[in-house]
Amino acid sequence: MFGSSGMRVPVVGMGTWQTYDVRGTEAEERRVVTDAAFEAGATFFDSSPMYGEAEHVLGATLQGRRERAFVATKLWTADDREAERQVAAAFRCFLGRVDVYQVHNLVAWPRRLAELERLRVAGTVGVIGLTHYSRDAFAELRRAMADRRVGAIQIPYNPLERDVESVILPAAADRGLGVIVMRPFGQGRLARRRVPPEALVPLAPFGVASWPQALLKWILSDARCHVVIPATTSPAHMRMNAAAGRAPWFGPEERAYVARLAQT
Numbered sequence: 001m002f003g004s005s006g007m008r009v010p011v012v013g014m015g016t017w018q019t020y021d022v023r024g025t026e027a028e029e030r031r032v033v034t035d036a037a038f039e040a041g042a043t044f045f046d047s048s049p050m051y052g053e054a055e056h057v058l059g060a061t062l063q064g065r066r067e068r069a070f071v072a073t074k075l076w077t078a079d080d081r082e083a084e085r086q087v088a089a090a091f092r093c094f095l096g097r098v099d100v101y102q103v104h105n106l107v108a109w110p111r112r113l114a115e116l117e118r119l120r121v122a123g124t125v126g127v128i129g130l131t132h133y134s135r136d137a138f139a140e141l142r143r144a145m146a147d148r149r150v151g152a153i154q155i156p157y158n159p160l161e162r163d164v165e166s167v168i169l170p171a172a173a174d175r176g177l178g179v180i181v182m183r184p185f186g187q188g189r190l191a192r193r194r195v196p197p198e199a200l201v202p203l204a205p206f207g208v209a210s211w212p213q214a215l216l217k218w219i220l221s222d223a224r225c226h227v228v229i230p231a232t233t234s235p236a237h238m239r240m241n242a243a244a245g246r247a248p249w250f251g252p253e254e255r256a257y258v259a260r261l262a263q264t
């Protein structure tokens, strides 16, 4: 899916929840985070109208390079007129095109899918996606994923949140859907875990030099996952994260090892 639309897969991108919901000088400072993402080749960005100023701030940091970015955003409303307003706002921020347009948290997904399909046929949307963060919604996500208009899903996945492994990831692989992984660091909690440097030595041949990189590589080494979108306010973290998006990938032994480290 993402491969056929021209993206290198698998890739590290960037989320914008909270981190890009800022104003004034803080908003201007986010440009250097986007700069770091571009320099590192991490040009997949995820946003939503639910994230306050984030679409607007992301759009501003993409000025002059929008065509080199892959933008994913979302519709988040049960109201048709509000949906139209959200589309118009996103098209202003992202210069008339959204590469992956997702139904946020499955809100009113049958109505939103119809609308997104019209935009896809018109050529202003690349791929239609569905997102949900909660395992309580995975049965409904599974039903919605069967719709032929859907080309991608966005779900949480990390060594401590593995609910998608039983049904959602196998179904996505069966249907050939693109899989975007949210919350790779459990909203930062997992990345901040103190893992001693000597514990990372066995992962050095895989290009892993830090614990956050081990977590991102754990995700992307699952062949059913295509894009991981850690959020950050730090250019240095952005560079570190992007470096985890390169081969060689972990095998089952390294994945089991990282999962054990995450539990300690």
Ligand SMILES: NC(=O)c1ccc[n+]([C@@H]2O[C@H](COP(=O)([O-])OP(=O)(O)OC[C@H]3O[C@@H](n4cnc5c(N)ncnc54)[C@H](OP(=O)(O)O)[C@@H]3O)[C@@H](O)[C@H]2O)c1
Binding pocket: 014, 015, 016, 017, 018, 019, 046, 047, 104, 105, 131, 132, 133, 154, 181, 182, 183, 184, 185, 186, 187, 188, 189, 191, 192, 212, 229, 230, 231, 232, 233, 234, 236, 237, 238, 240, 241
């Ligand atoms: N329902 C949905 O559709 C939904 C729900 C949740 C999330 N999402 C998407 O998924 C994205 C990612 O999830 P998330 O923002 O909840 O959390 P996350 O990416 O798991 O964690 C973000 C946190 O990790 C820290 N971090 C990032 N890189 C780091 C590094 N190299 N070293 C140490 N700390 C690092 C950041 O702090 P620093 O600023 O200090 O780097 C930030 O506090 C969101 O931004 C959003 O785009 C979608």
